[in-house]
Amino acid sequence: MDFKKIVKGALGPELARKAAMLKSRATMLRTKNILRDFSGNNLKIIGFVKSFNEAKNGNLERCLKHLSEFCDDIVICDDSSRDNSVQIARKYTNNIIIMPNNFKKELQHKQKLLELTLSLNPDWIVWLDPDETFERAGELGGIRSLCEYGDKRGIDSFSFLYHNLWKSRDHYRVDERWWTNWQPKLWKNTGNLKFESKEGLHLKQSPSGLINDKRTDIKIIHYGFSTSDFVKKKYETYKSLGQSGRYLDRIIDEKGIKLKKFEIDWFPITSLRITVVCLIFRSIEYLKFVMKSFNRHTNFAELLFIANDPSDEILEHMEKRKITHLRHINPNPEEYYINRVYRAWNYGGAKASGDILVFINSDMAFSTDWCKNLLKHLKKNRVITSRLVESGKLRSGKYGIEKDFGRSHKEFDEKMFEDYAERIKTNELRNGGLFMPCAFYKDVFNKSGGYPKGNRVDNKGQVTSGDRVFFYETLASMGIKHYTAFDSIVYHIQEGEQDEE
DSSP states (O other), rough: OOOHHHHHHHOOOOHHHHHHHHHHHHHHHHHGGGGTOOOTTTTTTTEEESSSSSSSSSSSHHHHHHHHOOOSSEEEEOOOOOSSSHHHTTTTOOOEOOOOGGGHHHHHHHHHHHHHHHTTTEEEEEOTTTEEEOHHHHIIIHHHHHHHHHHHHHEEEEEEEEBBBSSSSEEOSGGGGGGGOEEEEEEEOOOOHHHHHHHHSSSOOOOBBBOOOOEEEEEEEETTTHHHHHHHHHHHHHHHHTTSSSSTTTTTTEEEEEEOOOOOOOOGGGGOOOOOEEESOOOOHHHHHHHHHHHHOOOSSEEEEEEEEEEEHHHHHHHHHHHOEEEOOOOOTTTTTTHHHHHHHHHHHOOOSSSSEEETTEEEEETTTTTHHHHTTTTTTTTEEEEEEEEEESSOOOOOOEOOOOTTTTTOOOHHHHHHHHHHHOOOEEEEEOOOOEEEHHHHHHHOOHHHHHHHTTTTTOEOOOOHIIIIIIIITTOOOOEEEEEEEEOOOOGGGGOOO
């Protein structure tokens, strides 16, 4: 008796599909349930990528940057790309083989790549195409945790459900077979892995030698249809390779199309653009100070200076050295400084190009992984701040630590602070805290209207800082809560530029 045919006949094809999906979800491994108990830190994981002309469109670098976050190494087969794919690949690995471009011999090329991979003695292999990433949970420990879980439970592969972005990053397609594609992307090195030597299109893309597969709730994000040009190119490529019929036509036939919203929280941090915004107005020395520390500890974000009512000297310095900056001039340069500061933050937030904004001060120094650890906690309903170690010039606030590692850029003891930061950091998130460095999505910041015009003074003379108004009134009214990341440690000299002669 064929259960699938009975179900399909009783419910109709669409309801039968939904019933099958519900059954599949019920048996999926919930990754959040294993992250506490498994880390995969002692396993060797190799990324596995086959690519052709995927550099110009940004796919290759996004994929490799993503894989490098949780893989010990990466192997790449380049099918004689005509763009700068090989140069991009060399930024992430030396394990590159180049093969002739022949899409129908895809599995033969993958077998060569598999042989190179196995020579590196991996415990697990993770396969992604250049136009794919895992969702954020996979990048932030989920993939490594699955590998250790698989070792403990006798599972030798994990399958993931494709989420096909459709002509934007905002929606994914869920009609027809767009919502039924599970692929085993994570393979245990069983000692028996081998690709078939068949030629053709849309063949089985995983090797034989895998017996016990488990489905997981970690999403595969597929960018291959995320722009109209990508959709057109996919259609033309498959058509030129001999595909025809409904499986080809559905790429461009949008009759009955169904889309769902794709949440920005699902995108891995490495796939988003991050702009760190810093105000500066007169001190070349503090400009150098913050740039040096930022460049030492932040390798995946761009730094944008907002020159707020700047001196001629600071402008000349930045322009001569081509330091990325924007000039902001207040209508009244004599206005109370905090009003001008808030206005400059709002200007920077509006002009910055990042999907994520991080605001910092010019008298701050950073510790290892401060930005990565800040952003791993970010969600649309959160504003995340670092834990500050402050010099003691001024009293610190909630979760702040008063410890003097230097009360000017000249006195700062970088090594002592970094050693201290490593000792105190813990992987925890707590409610409330201080107000900077702070991270939020740009669209959230813009929708909020930004900081108020200045501190608020009521009719009794009670002052409420603009930071507090912004975090606990404006953002809170939008359902956004303030948290401090205890593994993102930043040093604050306090009043750095103001103390400069």
